[in-house]
Amino acid sequence: MAGALEGIRVLDCTQIIAGPLAASLLSEMGADVVKVEPLEGEPWRLQAEIIPGESKNFLVQNRGKRGIALNFKDPRTAPIRDRLIAWADVLITNYRPGVPEALGIDYESARRINPAIIYAENTAFGKQGPDAMRRGYDIVAQAMSGLSTSNPNLQNGLPMPIAFAPADVVTGVALAWAITAALFHRQRTGEGQAINSSLLLSALALQAGAREVVALDEDLRQQKLQHLAEARARGATMEEIVRERRRFAPELTGNIYYRPYKTKDSYLVVGCLGPGPRARFREAVGITDPRYEPGFDPARLAEVGAELVRTCEEKFLEKTNAEWLAHLEAFDIACGPVRFVEELFDDPQVIANGYIQEYDHSLLGPLRGPAPIVQMSATPTRIQRASPALGEHTAEVLAEVGFTDEEVAAFGAEGLIGLR
Known part of the structure; x- marks a missing residue:
């Protein structure tokens, strides 16, 4: 075809x-x-x-x-x-x-x-x-x-x-x-x-920050611009600027739901977006998150978030990657091991879907690389040839x-x- x-x-x-x-x-x-x-x-x-x-x-x-x-x-x-x-x-x-x-x-x-x-x-x-x-x-x-x-x-x-x-x-x-x-x-x-x-x-x-709800975001953007001007005027380093800007989004300090973790023997990532997945994560890890409780004081966001990060990081060090992945998957939590690209050539999932294909270069001989990024049933995509000499x-x-x-x-x- x-x-x-x-x-x-x-x-x-x-x-x-x-x-x-x-x-x-x-x-x-x-x-x-x-x-x-x-x-x-x-x-x-x-x-x-x-x-x-x-x-x-x-x-x-x-x-x-x-x-x-x-x-x-x-x-x-x-x-x-x-x-x-x-x-x-x-x-x-x-x-x-x-x-x-x-x-x-x-x-x-x-x-x-x-x-x-x-x-x-x-x-x-x-x-x-x-x-x-x-x-x-x-x-x-x-x-x-x-x-x-x-x-x-x-x-x-x-x-x-x-x-x-x-x-x-x-x-x-x-x-x-x-x-x-x-x-x-x-x-x-x-x-x-x-x-x-x-x-x-x-x-x-690519950036969520490039989109504004004018009624909600315009004032905040002006505050950030004012901070940048003041920080640059006093010669602040980039590290200082980034650290100080966190006050505009204190909830980011306590990110435990969408991030990598070090385990006993390797690394993994979790991705929990929305109330349901986050509740399952708390259950799986055995923690409570005061930020989700009625009457929580937003002024404590940074403090509570930092403590939650410390707690979760310590917990993930208690088990191996394989143990955590099996445990998290039992709670239907999106998670996966952190890999290097060289590991993908022999990965069973990649092989099962034909995601690595071989083709020939006129000077270099056989090459292997990713298949076309979409597959189509009636008008199939294909690698026509390698790059030209x-x-x-x-x-x-x-x-x-x-x-x-x-x-x-x-x-x-x-x-x-x-x-x-």
Whole structure:
């Protein structure tokens, strides 16, 4: 059976994570994705290489694509660029504002060649405003959006970024989602369109604190802003700021229901959201929580919460991981062991669902990695291929868009394309 996007052609002019991930997700739904790289390869290919020109980072974000190497900056490649745009149903870019225009791959240029094209553009901070031209990566978007300071756990007094690049990953998934909607719209109307996303907006969307009930939250936000201004004015450290901000949410000090615990021999996590699961947790652990009793004084939140944390941490040290997991599951409590990713390759649950699959790379041989993140019964998703070696499909793709073998050879001799 064919994938849902079988026959859709995607021109991927992106680098690093968000854009490449979006294109890779489209490939797993059946799209023919061609990735365009500079002659030396995109930066992610050259970051922590495992063999020359190949890195695990690149393998992860570019699975399922064909690849060509092309010097877009040389005006002599304009005929190649324009034929690729005419060939494509979707064009994805993730440069700073102004760069696509300079390369001739902006929306206006693309739709002059291909009026029905779906043009998906990702930027770091949006196309307008004082930060539009700022260079940005996930770590910068996390910092500027408040995402990195939403985690109260500092390292050496510093707010550390979330390691899996959440702004990039969410943007990649969102772009793929938007592209499929735009393709559906085009199928109904014949109309192409431009899609815009940014790392800043994705990082904002991830945070509950980015949403307000105005009547309830506006005053509290102003109090927090006043505290920040005062703390910075006196030179407070990040540790001091984070500690002082806890007074605005004293209930967080006593989190016993949604967190990891150290046991006698390892670590586990529990997740109890809502009154029912929390009551079962208290029963399972053998504690009472005064915060749930009538007449509790909110002024004691921090004090009582800290004592509950100490009590629960001590109790979890009394039994092994296996003992606690069996005990908590008997009370229908969501819980699980803390693992490292290497343990998942042989995990019975992962194996039973086929979540790790094998495929082949032209230079590295067999690879193993996660299956497509969704499964579909009528239009199945699949891993089409591994990521391309640099320039692996240049000749093949240029032949498909109408260039002769002689023209391709001439482009290569002039240093305009990379051939493997």
